[in-house]
Amino acid sequence: MPRKIEITELILRDAHQSLMATRMALEDMVPACEDIDNAGYWSVECWGGATFDACIRFLNEDPWERLRTFRKLLPKSRLQMLLRGQNLLGYRHYEDSVVERFVHKAAENGMDVFRVFDALNDPRNLKVPMQAVKSAGKHAQGTICYTVSPVHTTQGFVDLAKRLLEMGADSICLKDMAALLKPKPAYDIVKAIKDQCGKDVLIHIHAHSTTGVTLVSLMKAIEAGADMVDSAISSLSLGPGHNPTESVVEMLEGLGYTTDLDSSRLLKIKDHFAKIRPRYKEFLSNITGVETNIFKSQIPGGMISNMESQLKQQDAGDRLEEVLLEVPRVRKASGYPPLVTPTSQIVGTQAVFNVLMGPYTSLTGEFADLVLGYYGQTAAAKDPDLLKKAEAYAKKPAIVVRPADLLKPEWETLRATATAIEGFNGSDEDVLTAAMFPQVAQKFFPARHEGPKNLSKDPAKVQAAPKAAESPAAGHETPLLRGPVTYSVSVDGHQHKVTVSPS
């Protein structure tokens, strides 16, 4: 009997987030739902990540309504979401009761599987959201963000898996957001978790395909005992996206594994999105092939394009090479954070600052916070000099407590703020939307009644139009900086104003 490998289909969330800047309209997903629901997937990732942001920012679509729609259209399926731990789907830490409410509301609206991650792999940032998932009676998937550094070891990842299991994780996700996971570590980490934590621990592999090697990594992870893997239907796969679902199915044939997916359903899903894809040409990633430079720089593709854009705005487009060399130094000095939202932006922007103005001559507020522990604990200690600079710059001390422990109950304030916005519908869901995206909610709530916008276009008409590459990308690399930010910088006693705009 071949062992069954469970598949999570990413087409409704990460596939279009990674390949078409999260712009796919719900109405373009609806016709595929029946086939998705019946194809035999373990779960269907369809919410969270950047989709919430993109819905209200670009699509005039209520993300909660989207979730309820999926719940109706995918009655047989486990719905899955990506949750940024204590950040929820926003860009700051939220106080525990807000986190609990968010998770409960998501569960109430239909969510089944919560993949909870923290950009720093700080388990303290995962504890409350995971407890909330458990108390809602749903599947809590504890996540290990895979990264490569001198301080990240197989045993370190296993130890994190142990912590997550102690915290009640129903399964462990090994999340490779930058396609850095090579076959050998994929095998080793899965094997070590199974050996040390028990054969029954469910392990789920999420890998992007940017470097071209991660389908082999999935194979090796499966050989080591992985239970579930993520993939995206072929017509919206590869590049900075994911390995094609159909290729995962075919690759396993005869090797003692099976996915039991329904090929005829897969074909229909594929054909549907093959038709949809060219309509979003304007938003499609420029990267279609593989990019193996990432192994050297360890900088995800999206982050590079953001830094490039920042440099161009400062008339320093020719200095990218220096910035690419600076990133690993900034990463080292700040304790080797994995590079994923929001740390990829924070580290990238600081590297740009260092190159343009000299090392740590000016710090961004977010970078100072990262260094001072306000995002959580990093895998390695920070550079002591940098720590002093950050304290001086931010005028606050480094912390060792869990960042959210410093937050005061904020639900009532958040409700009051939301209530003041025109078009607020009174629901807790709306309070949460406004809590995560206060500025965007100001525009979205009053416009909501106009209904969703579909940004796709007839490809023939788009040909002549310029690429929308300059519009803010909602994705792993969603810009941290939402508007031009001006920093006052002192160099050799002279004050300079430095303005950084979002890419």
Next chain:
Amino acid sequence: MPRKIEITELILRDAHQSLMATRMALEDMVPACEDIDNAGYWSVECWGGATFDACIRFLNEDPWERLRTFRKLLPKSRLQMLLRGQNLLGYRHYEDSVVERFVHKAAENGMDVFRVFDALNDPRNLKVPMQAVKSAGKHAQGTICYTVSPVHTTQGFVDLAKRLLEMGADSICLKDMAALLKPKPAYDIVKAIKDQCGKDVLIHIHAHSTTGVTLVSLMKAIEAGADMVDSAISSLSLGPGHNPTESVVEMLEGLGYTTDLDSSRLLKIKDHFAKIRPRYKEFLSNITGVETNIFKSQIPGGMISNMESQLKQQDAGDRLEEVLLEVPRVRKASGYPPLVTPTSQIVGTQAVFNVLMGPYTSLTGEFADLVLGYYGQTAAAKDPDLLKKAEAYAKKPAIVVRPADLLKPEWETLRATATAIEGFNGSDEDVLTAAMFPQVAQKFFPARHEGPKNLSKDPAKVQAAPKAAESPAAGHETPLLRGPVTYSVSVDGHQHKVTVSPS
């Protein structure tokens, strides 16, 4: 000590043949040669396949001069070519002395490794070309064309390997021209050859990437003992092309294998072709992602687009589905030929005829020849009724002898024919060119003095121009039919004229 896996770089031949219709000009390859020569490849595939045809048909470039240029620019490298057995680089069988001359001339001009294949896997069609390679003191690589059918088994492929080794093959190539080779058979075939023919038998894997699984197949083949694998630099890889060289390098890390390739050289090669690629936009394959339908139909991608084009010319563009279902039936009736040049065209065109006019109501001359054994022996017996029809249609008997045994010495005739062409330069090389492409040589020889044409264009200017999808594709699927061919067809006693044009 990790085991060294040898790499053959395909960028100068099959990569651009598969992805840009073999149109790359020599001058666009020249700047990368120094890096290619020093990267540490086992060999550099740079000639043969469709490149010879494309040089004289589209690029006004002397293919022999191209070979001599590579010899000069790649002094440290083994140069490798793909040779269609007794067909050389043309589309018919050549008499043995012509085959010998061709091989010796190729060796004399700088070729080192000859990968010799036959579309039917008939070893008798490989014997003379392989002997010629041996007598020229060069590396003779005997090739197994991988295909899937009820009569093709692992042991059958191993038996063919044995025959090739008996015939003096210096290495065995497992050639997967349609990306059908899944990880399990890749492992099994390599393992069985090593077990039955000896550990020292060199095995070389060539796989296209169309279905998205073959990088995993390379991994499994390597685990089973494969010695060499083919790949293409990442900027011209994937889709109907090949697995990226850099991904092969990275995938092996830590698993007990190494390629010893120079990453900094690979990066330069990659950057060079990344710049060149958009200049050939007009010729670039429409397929950029993966296509796993091939596993069901076993029809290579290029063949589908050719059939589609044939159908459209008959105002029957809506009947492709029927043709796709017909192809496996035609393949079965004709003894399960692998689908590769020229059999892919022959079987595909007959399937189109069958759908348009009824099964075997009309036969193409080439299909009748295939059925009657004029291309060699197939793996299974032909349908007896079809055999009778073919004999009646072609007015000649089925044969069991080696097809080239029926050919009379033809060198002097070929020389005479070449001599009559304006611009013939008197060399044996020119005789061979004219022998393989008599019509094209008529145009090429007189125009040769004008020098090579570079068909690439500034991408900005191409944007507005229509796709050149209708131009003849020089590739694995080079059309067999060179001009409109009119068949006289009798249906229910009525005569019809059916014209089929090349796609």
